[in-house]
Amino acid sequence: MSQGSRILPAIRSACYYAGFYPVTIVYALFCLIVGPLLPFRPRFAVLSSINYFYIAWLRICCGVRVEVQGRENLPKEGAYVVVANHQSEWETLYLQLLVRPQVVVLKKELLKIPFFGWALALLKPIALDRSARRGALKQLLEQGTARLKEGLPVLIFPQGTRVPVGELGRMNKGGAMLAARAAVPIVPLVHNAGLYWPGKSFLKFPGTVQVRVGPAIPGDNASVDELHSQSTQWMEHQMREIGAI
Numbered sequence: 001m002s003q004g005s006r007i008l009p010a011i012r013s014a015c016y017y018a019g020f021y022p023v024t025i026v027y028a029l030f031c032l033i034v035g036p037l038l039p040f041r042p043r044f045a046v047l048s049s050i051n052y053f054y055i056a057w058l059r060i061c062c063g064v065r066v067e068v069q070g071r072e073n074l075p076k077e078g079a080y081v082v083v084a085n086h087q088s089e090w091e092t093l094y095l096q097l098l099v100r101p102q103v104v105v106l107k108k109e110l111l112k113i114p115f116f117g118w119a120l121a122l123l124k125p126i127a128l129d130r131s132a133r134r135g136a137l138k139q140l141l142e143q144g145t146a147r148l149k150e151g152l153p154v155l156i157f158p159q160g161t162r163v164p165v166g167e168l169g170r171m172n173k174g175g176a177m178l179a180a181r182a183a184v185p186i187v188p189l190v191h192n193a194g195l196y197w198p199g200k201s202f203l204k205f206p207g208t209v210q211v212r213v214g215p216a217i218p219g220d221n222a223s224v225d226e227l228h229s230q231s232t233q234w235m236e237h238q239m240r241e242i243g244a245i
Contacts, residue, residue, distance in 0.1 A: 006203065009062070013204045016061040023053060028115035035122040040152075044101035047119055051093045058090075063206030064196045066094065070213035073187060074099065079148040080185040080216060083175040083231055085239060086157035087165060087194030090209065095155060095189075098211070103147045104155045105140060105174070124152075130160070140174050141181055148182040158232075162199035165192070168236060168245050176228035179219035188214040188231040192244040210242040 027050045035043050058064045074080075082099055084091060096102065108127035111117045121127075126143045128136040144154050156175040163169035179186040191211045197204050214234045217227060239245045 009203045009205055012062045013202055016058060016204060017202075019057050019061070020054065023050070025115050028119040031119040031122065035119065040124060040150075041101055044123055047123060048096040048100070051096050054093045055097065058197075058204065062196075062204035064090075064204060065208045066211065067208050068098065068211045068213070070215075071098070073213045073215050075185060075187070075216055078184070079151050079182070080153050080187055081144075081148070081175050081179040081182075081219070082153060082155045082187045082189055083158050083235070084155065084189040085191065085235060085244060086159050086162050087191070087244065088162065088197040088199050090193035090197040091191055094193075094209075094211075098213075099153050099155060102153045102155050103144075105144070105157070126154070137174065137177075141178060144178040145182045148178070148184055154178065162194075164199065165194040165243075166245055168239070171228070171232045171235070173224055173228045176224045176231065179217075179227055180222060180224045183220040185216035185219050186227050186231050187216045188235045188238075190214075190235050190238045190242065190244060192239075192242045195243065212238045212242065214238070 031047045035047055038046065055066065082095075082102070084095060092104075096104075103124050103126060105126045105128065108129055111121045111125070111127055124147065126140060126147070128139060130136055147154055156178070158171040158173075158175050159169040160172060175186060189211065191209055193209045195205070196207045196209055214231070217230050219227060236245070
């Protein structure tokens with residue numbers, strides 16, 4: 001992309017962040033005061049409401065829209081595990097609006113981010129220390145099972161970190177292991193947000209993020225390998241169709 005063609009996206013992206021940061025700071029302070037007073041479900045509803053602003057402001061400033069296919073595949077009741085590809089910061093915002101309420105598996109370092117991370121810590125995330133691989137898996141299975149028993153869906157990014165568009169990366173089995181252990185469905189989900197909001201990039205580009213939600217795969221009476229194979233095969237096929245890899 002030429003330098004000239006980056007000028008307009010840079011201006012629009014600067015406009016986005018000019019609204020993003022002040023609103024985040026003010027709303028996070030409000031959440032830090034109000035959040036601890038609320039039970040989890042209303043707390044999630046209040047704290048994640050700012051994401052509606054983020055997504056709307058992104059559309060207004062940068063021309064990034066969203067199209068969802070398969071929304072009906074999300075179970076209407078009961079807990080489940082969602083496994084999604086990770087390309088961008090976009091999905092960390094939008095998926096809180098698609099799966100409500102939810103508990104997300106993330107790196108514990110994210111909770112140290114001023115304001116944003118402090119408020120995120122109130123949403124009962126499963127914050128893993130990825131340097132301790134065996135301990136992280138044990139924590140995922142123990143805390144994930146506990147959250148699922150509370151009736152809360154758990155969101156996992158099996159690639160573990162953001163993977164650039166055009167690459168699949170390695171899909172770990174943590175989501176399949178959790179679904180099998182708790183005997184709950186696993187729901188695969190893919191998107192191509194990296195085309196419009198590249199990971200760790202300041203620039204945002206206009207376009208429509210495609211999100212596809214796959215059929216829930218029952219977690220009872222299925223092995224970890226079966227759950228992992230079925231979910232990752234569906235994800236890879238769909239990611240190729242929407243240009244994510």
